[in-house]
Amino acid sequence: MSPCRMARKSFPLSKVYSLLEPGPVVMVTTGRNGYPNIMTMSWHTMIEFEPPLVGFVISSSNYSFGLLKATRECVINIPTVEIAEKVAGCGNTSGAKTDKFKRFGLTPGPASKVGAPLIEECYANLECRVADTKMVNKYCFFIVEVIKAWIDPTVKNSRTIHHLGRGSFMVAGEKIRLKSRMK
Amino acid sequence: MSPCRMARKSFPLSKVYSLLEPGPVVMVTTGRNGYPNIMTMSWHTMIEFEPPLVGFVISSSNYSFGLLKATRECVINIPTVEIAEKVAGCGNTSGAKTDKFKRFGLTPGPASKVGAPLIEECYANLECRVADTKMVNKYCFFIVEVIKAWIDPTVKNSRTIHHLGRGSFMVAGEKIRLKSRMK
Numbered sequence: 001m002s003p004c005r006m007a008r009k010s011f012p013l014s015k016v017y018s019l020l021e022p023g024p025v026v027m028v029t030t031g032r033n034g035y036p037n038i039m040t041m042s043w044h045t046m047i048e049f050e051p052p053l054v055g056f057v058i059s060s061s062n063y064s065f066g067l068l069k070a071t072r073e074c075v076i077n078i079p080t081v082e083i084a085e086k087v088a089g090c091g092n093t094s095g096a097k098t099d100k101f102k103r104f105g106l107t108p109g110p111a112s113k114v115g116a117p118l119i120e121e122c123y124a125n126l127e128c129r130v131a132d133t134k135m136v137n138k139y140c141f142f143i144v145e146v147i148k149a150w151i152d153p154t155v156k157n158s159r160t161i162h163h164l165g166r167g168s169f170m171v172a173g174e175k176i177r178l179k180s181r182m183k
Numbered sequence: 184m185s186p187c188r189m190a191r192k193s194f195p196l197s198k199v200y201s202l203l204e205p206g207p208v209v210m211v212t213t214g215r216n217g218y219p220n221i222m223t224m225s226w227h228t229m230i231e232f233e234p235p236l237v238g239f240v241i242s243s244s245n246y247s248f249g250l251l252k253a254t255r256e257c258v259i260n261i262p263t264v265e266i267a268e269k270v271a272g273c274g275n276t277s278g279a280k281t282d283k284f285k286r287f288g289l290t291p292g293p294a295s296k297v298g299a300p301l302i303e304e305c306y307a308n309l310e311c312r313v314a315d316t317k318m319v320n321k322y323c324f325f326i327v328e329v330i331k332a333w334i335d336p337t338v339k340n341s342r343t344i345h346h347l348g349r350g351s352f353m354v355a356g357e358k359i360r361l362k363s364r365m366k
Binding site: 015017018021022023024040042043044045046047048053055056057081084085087088089091092132134135138139141143159161162163164165166167168169170171172173174175176177178179180181182183 | 198200201204205206207223225226227228229230231236238239240264267268270271272274275315317318321322324326342344345346347348349350351352353354355356357358359360361362363364365366
């Protein structure tokens with residue numbers, strides 16, 4: 001894998017659910033002009049197909065919480081196993097003390113519709129705007145709308161990683177087909 | 184795999200997150216006395232570690248929506264690839280017309296704290312009570328508390344299935360360990 005993906009392609013908003021439903025660990029970027037941050041996260045779910053709404057928890061003890069509340073924008077970046085150690089590293093450190101892009105050798109790229117950066121090394125990037133904060137005070141639960149999605153079309157079998165807790169992760173395995181009438 | 188699991192064992196509530204974070208397709212059972220239902224679902228997330236809170240979307244067009252609103256109880260059952268066709272089958276049919284336990288040869292077992300049944304063929308079962316319905320009207324988003332959890336301790340590598348959309352599913356692959364300070 002090249003360290004910097006050049007083949008990024010627009011991805012239909014109507015298919016965003018297929019990227020998030022399998023439950024991958026994601027990296028949320030926040031910030032604007034100058035000091036972006038990265039947070040590793042697993043507590044997310046689709047809320048609506050289109051426009052795609054995503055709900056996720058960012059604890060108020062995380063540095064990203066304040067950035068997201070202030071800017072109301074973020075990017076959900078989806079990494080694969082090739083950069084798993086960087087993903088875990090971002091989860092072990094705080095943006096209050098560390099520039100995680102520099103520390104972990106990740107490349108911030110410009111988003112098209114939000115101020116937060118894309119992570120170039122991730123195979124998919126979802127630019128988001130906060131859509132609902134009613135559950136933030138009680139549960140730190142944000143609902144965001146995906147307003148632009150990108151994917152690296154050269155990645156056919158995205159080996160996403162899935163958190164099992166306490167240092168253990170599952171890597172996406174084989175694909176199967178089942179008779180399904182669902183989207 | 185035996186069709187009916189006998190080895191069910193209590194599972195600590197503090198570790199429930201490790202079952203749901205990886206994003207498996209789950210089967211939600213609802214109902215009380217007589218007419219239980221099953222719904223296949225992928226839109227769920229952890230909300231809090233302990234007591235474990237889980238948020239999920241059940242569309243108001245689903246038969247389970249009314250059952251859950253009325254009874255305020257459900258079981259989140261986690262299947263593995265061995266019963267993948269039954270899982271997809273439950274997703275393709277409506278409980279308004281079909282007894283899915285009979286139709287797909289699944290076995291309802293008694294839960295300990297809720298009226299909805301466990302699915303015996305699933306390797307883990309989470310008995311839940313509805314904790315918050317503030318987001319139900321707008322997003323069909325329920326927050327439930329897991330009040331009792333069960334697991335089949337003989338299943339060491341749970342090959343959960345993960346929805347990719349349109350009949351395509353990913354099966355949980357290899358496990359890796361990373362240096363992580365997260366729970």
